[in-house]
Amino acid sequence: MTLQTSGIHHITAFVGDAQRNADFYAGILGLRLVKKTINFDAPEVYHLYFGNEQGAPGTIITFFPWSTGRKGRIGGGQVGVTTYAVPVGSLDFWEQRLATYRIPVTEVSRISESYLSFADYDGLRIELVEREEGAPSTWSFAGVPVEHAIKGFGGAVLYSTDPLKTADTLGHTLGMERIAEGDGYIRYRSTGDIGNIIDLKATPVPQGAGGTGTVHHIAWRAIDDAEQLEWGILVQSHGYQPTPVQDRQYFNAIYFREEGGILFEIATDPPGFANDEEPDALGLKLMLPAWFEPHRAAIEENLSPFQIREIEVKQG
Amino acid sequence: MIHVFRKGTDETKPILVLFHGTGGNENDLLPLADLLSPESSVLGIRGNVLENGMPRFFRRLAEGVFDEPDLIFRTHEIKQFLDEAAAQYGFDATKLVAVGYSNGANIAGSLLFHYKDIFHASILLHPMVPLRNVEIPSLKGHAIFIGAGKNDPIIATAETQELETLLQGAGAEVTTHWGNQGHRLSAEEAEAARVWLQRA
Numbered sequence: 001m002t003l004q005t006s007g008i009h010h011i012t013a014f015v016g017d018a019q020r021n022a023d024f025y026a027g028i029l030g031l032r033l034v035k036k037t038i039n040f041d042a043p044e045v046y047h048l049y050f051g052n053e054q055g056a057p058g059t060i061i062t063f064f065p066w067s068t069g070r071k072g073r074i075g076g077g078q079v080g081v082t083t084y085a086v087p088v089g090s091l092d093f094w095e096q097r098l099a100t101y102r103i104p105v106t107e108v109s110r111i112s113e114s115y116l117s118f119a120d121y122d123g124l125r126i127e128l129v130e131r132e133e134g135a136p137s138t139w140s141f142a143g144v145p146v147e148h149a150i151k152g153f154g155g156a157v158l159y160s161t162d163p164l165k166t167a168d169t170l171g172h173t174l175g176m177e178r179i180a181e182g183d184g185y186i187r188y189r190s191t192g193d194i195g196n197i198i199d200l201k202a203t204p205v206p207q208g209a210g211g212t213g214t215v216h217h218i219a220w221r222a223i224d225d226a227e228q229l230e231w232g233i234l235v236q237s238h239g240y241q242p243t244p245v246q247d248r249q250y251f252n253a254i255y256f257r258e259e260g261g262i263l264f265e266i267a268t269d270p271p272g273f274a275n276d277e278e279p280d281a282l283g284l285k286l287m288l289p290a291w292f293e294p295h296r297a298a299i300e301e302n303l304s305p306f307q308i309r310e311i312e313v314k315q316g
Numbered sequence: 317m318i319h320v321f322r323k324g325t326d327e328t329k330p331i332l333v334l335f336h337g338t339g340g341n342e343n344d345l346l347p348l349a350d351l352l353s354p355e356s357s358v359l360g361i362r363g364n365v366l367e368n369g370m371p372r373f374f375r376r377l378a379e380g381v382f383d384e385p386d387l388i389f390r391t392h393e394i395k396q397f398l399d400e401a402a403a404q405y406g407f408d409a410t411k412l413v414a415v416g417y418s419n420g421a422n423i424a425g426s427l428l429f430h431y432k433d434i435f436h437a438s439i440l441l442h443p444m445v446p447l448r449n450v451e452i453p454s455l456k457g458h459a460i461f462i463g464a465g466k467n468d469p470i471i472a473t474a475e476t477q478e479l480e481t482l483l484q485g486a487g488a489e490v491t492t493h494w495g496n497q498g499h500r501l502s503a504e505e506a507e508a509a510r511v512w513l514q515r516a
Contacts, residue, residue: 012378014377014378039377039378040368041367041368041375041376041377041378042376042377042383045377064377064378066377068385069377069381070384076474077472077474077475161472161473161474162473207472207474207475207478209448210380210381211381216378216379216380216381217379239467240467240469240498241465241467241468241469241497241498241499241500242469243469255379255469257468257469257470257471257472259467259473261472261473261474261475263379
């Protein structure tokens with residue numbers, strides 16, 4: 001059996017304050033909040049999803065803002081860097097924009113590409129790269145014009161405690177193509193035109209610790225529930241024992257931890273974020289799964305409100 | 317706390333304290349106790365936290381990401397319960413052996429991290445590192461059996477190794493059994509724990 005994931009479905013991380021999280025990803029990066037819901041295991045914690053206009057697979061970053069959470073440590077067994085793709089010719093715009101918001105940026109190069117590298121307010125490592133591939137964004141917010149707007153994930157940099165085994169899983173289990181090696185990284189490509197370039201750090205990274213400012217898991221795309229079933233069987237045949245299918249409202253998910261320590265999820269493209277909201281009203285209302293709806297008043301009271309807003313630039 | 321106490325037939329045997337995994341209850345691990353030490357007295361405890369209706373010993377925010385203030389609160393709550401149970405049932409609190417699976421192994425680990433000499437020995441089946449950056453009391457003379465799965469979808473190999481290192485650093489004698497059954501509790505692992513307990 002041969003299956004190939006088309007690439008990243010979403011990436012999920014823990015952060016601190018919800019307003020600062022929204023300010024960074026909407027106010028500075030110009031992404032759209034496509035869903036505001038709660039952590040189903042801890043209803044006093046939001047679950048926020050940011051992506052392109054419709055929150056297409058390959059564009060979605062999700063957060064659990066957890067103000068009392070202990071700070072994590074980025075390391076092995078995690079996604080070390082999340083890469084966003086912007087249109088060719090956009091890096092200058094972004095360099096200036098990040099400077100305007102006093103975000104320290106460094107320019108780095110990896111496997112013949114240039115990246116703007118920076119951290120969000122909680123220490124998550126982000127980078128921007130120019131790519132031809134990927135549909136242009138149609139979402140413009142907070143002064144990011146569509147011609148420079150983030151298209152979605154370019155990919156991710158994986159930190160493994162056992163890169164040989166992680167490489168084997170990327171290539172032989174997920175069906176990605178190994179296309180390059182250099183600067184201490186092994187590059188994989190998947191078939192999608194977004195979220196499709198994965199760089200694996202070739203040397204083992206000492207294990208990190210989960211907590212705020214770290215990525216919790218990375219999800220790979222499955223076309224539908226039927227393919228997800230095949231993925232489950234395939235993953236098992238490679239010696240992993242994936243979890244049963246879990247209903248995440250906007251996709252279905254199975255999880256397994258690859259041998260380099262990174263928590264992998266395989267998530268279905270459907271049903272998507274317009275499942276329970278109109279496409280032009282995504283993210284405006286707090287959405288709760290049916291079993292929490294009777295407790296809406298109490299849940300809303302426990303959540304500190306935040307706004308999607310433009311951030312004032314401090315002068316001087 | 318909701319619990320079950322079953323008096324054993326041989327008072328010289330260790331007293332097993334059972335901590336179930338997520339979604340289990342106080343009776344879940346009784347068959348395991350029968351296998352490990354059939355003559356022992358057994359105290360099965362049900363976790364006080366509910367996650368979507370499933371009992372747990374403490375809250376988490378996601379797989380492997382614990383609500384640490386709740387974990388610490390629940391750890392002290394269980395210590396208090398163990399003291400009360402010792403008085404109520406008249407068992408020898410110096411002969412307790414923790415038997416925990418998954419979430420239950422993590423609360424047992426947290427008890428070890430907080431209280432010196434709380435258990436005489438511990439069987440931790442598919443545990444994680446309960447807390448980081450805390451000072452662990454001396455575990456000198458304490459024997460610990462860890463059951464781990466090479467393909468455990470929940471727990472990274474490196475995390476099991478980190479826990480081993482932390483426990484050994486505190487002076488414990490750690491025996492780790494690596495199985496191939498993922499996060500499941502296998503018959504082979506239970507048998508290894510039984511053989512280990514006879515020598516502990």
